[in-house]
Amino acid sequence: MPRNERHTPHRVAVLALDGLIPFEFGIPQRIFGRARDATGARLYEVVTCAVREPGRIRTDADFDILVDQGPEALGSADTVIVPASYEKGLISEEGRLRPDLAAAMARVRPGTRMVSICTGSYVLAAAGLLDGRPATTHWADADHFQRLFPHIKVDPNVLFIDDGDVLSSAGVAAGIDLCLHLVRRDHGAAVANDVARRTVVPPHRDGGQAQYIERPLPEPQLASTARARAWALEHLGDPIQLRDLADRESLSVRTFTRRFREEVGVSPGQWLTGQRVERARHLLETSGLSIDEVARRSGFGTAQSMRQHFHASVGVTPTSYRRTFRAGAPA
Incomplete structure (x- = not known):
């Protein structure tokens, strides 16, 4: 990420599409505009650009916005973000970009990090940036998205997907999760957590889109599993069995597992591993504890077990992660 060298802010260009949705657009x-380093310096420069030329851009609300920069701003960006739009005609029925939008996207430099929020994924897909790759979009559009772009591996159940240089989020507020994830990936949990506190949102949400999809419930009063999750977070360092969680809700293991997945979108085991990885990340960034002790306090038991789960989730070893994100850690 070259612009982060010598305290030069990483340049983020946000593409203002006709018919944009103000919430996702903002x-x-x-998120990036609130990220600061220890000296208070901005870590990102966020610019907004139009598809054709500077000027007035229609939104789906009762107001328009004025954009000062044209598509040339895409050529100097380190990250390009495409938020959602309700505008028809941006993508053809055959899944191709409108000519002016295609011309704008062609200005993006090779190697630029590409990000979509909600249905902005259609633009990345039509530009060929998602071919053969995993992606997500708003759950209500996932089936149509998959039919239009059959060569993309669509996952409608997650809040966002990080595929390295191309990332996509689910609908609406999932864009917050994705942007916070990018801040965390770029600068560590401490900076991301500070941004989250200032934005008054959780730094990390559990589960995926499944918890927000309306579906008929087989029972009129579905018990929550929140009490079991809260207990688990207080006892992450201890061995936790599925039976222990089910007992907190006075449910059978089978019923608890089903209700947990309906609420959170993942199995209890997947959720618990994810929480332990997050605990390990926090300890690696903020403490000088040994790897063995981090593994114990995170509930993995052994350093080997933590390394396996940590690498599967984060993509690097705990030692490498600490070297990158803990100030003063030995190289």
Whole structure:
């Protein structure tokens, strides 16, 4: 990420599409615009650009916005973000970009990090950036998205997907989760957590889109599993069995597992591993504890077990992660 060298802010360009949705459109400025280093210096520069030329851009609300920069701003960006739009005609029925939008996307430099929020994924897909790759979009559009782009591995159950240089989020507020994830990936949990506190949102949400999809419930009063999750977070360092969680809700293991997945979108085991990885990340960034002790306090038991789960989730070893994100850690 070259612009982070010598305290030069990483440049984020947000593409203002006709018919844009103001909520999603404002997320990048809100999240990246609040990120600061220890000296208070901005870590990102966020610019907004139009598809054709500077000027007035229609929104789906009762107001328009004025954009000062044209598509040339895409050529100097380190990260390009495409938020959602309700505008028809941006993508053809055959899944191709409108000519002016295609010309704008062609200005993006090779190697630029590409990000979509909600249905902005259609633009990345039509530009060929998602071919053969995993992606997500708003759950209500997932089936149509998959039919239009059959070569993309669509996952409608997650809040966002990080595939390295191309990332996509689910609908609406999932864009906040994705942008916070990018801040965390770029600068560590401490900076991301500070941005989350200032934005008054959780730094990390559990589960995926499944918890927000309305579906008929087989029982009129579905018990929550929140009490079991809260207990688990207080006892992450201890061995936790599925039976222990089910007992907190006075449910059978089978019923608890089903209700947990309906609420959170993942199995209890997947959720618990994810929480332990997050605990390990926090300890690696903020403490000088040994790897063995981090593994114990995170509930993995052994350093080997933590390394396996940590690498599967984060993509690097705990030692490498600490070297990158803990100030003063030995190289």
